[in-house]
Amino acid sequence: MPYVDGFVLAVPTDKIDDYKKMARTAGDVWMEHGATSYVECLADDVPYGELTSFPRAVQQKDGETTVFSWITYPSREVRDEVMKKVMSDERLKMDMDSPPFDGKRMIFGGFKSFLDL
Secondary structure, eight states: OOEEEEEEEEEEGGGHHHHHHHHHHHHHHHHHTTOSEEEEEEOSSOOOOSSOOHHHHTTOOTTEEEEEEEEEESOHHHHHHHHHHHHTOHHHHHHTTSOSSOGGGOEEEEEEOSOOO
16 A cells, blocks of 8 residues: 655735746656655645634635645655665755745645555
8 A cells, every 4th residue: 555645824815836847847857766656736725614624724814825735655665665765866956945835834744645546
């Protein structure tokens, strides 16, 4: 079963093109270092909930949209090895000097798969 890193963040709508460029680079880096898949999604049908929702979770502001992303790996051990390589890759460091989103409002974590149909 794959190991999954998941991410939810808010991106200013006027910086979507910058985010897409950064995501393309990040995806290339992750895949080159051993990720099985890399997926980035822009909110399309994501209502602002009364109590909980993706926009609430990232404190989405007017003029922003929610991004939902995930990266898969064969195992947690592979993920840990890939992350070490990714975090030292200069291509990613250059893009992260001024990211097109507020990293303090990003939610992320690693997950063990229990069902994959």
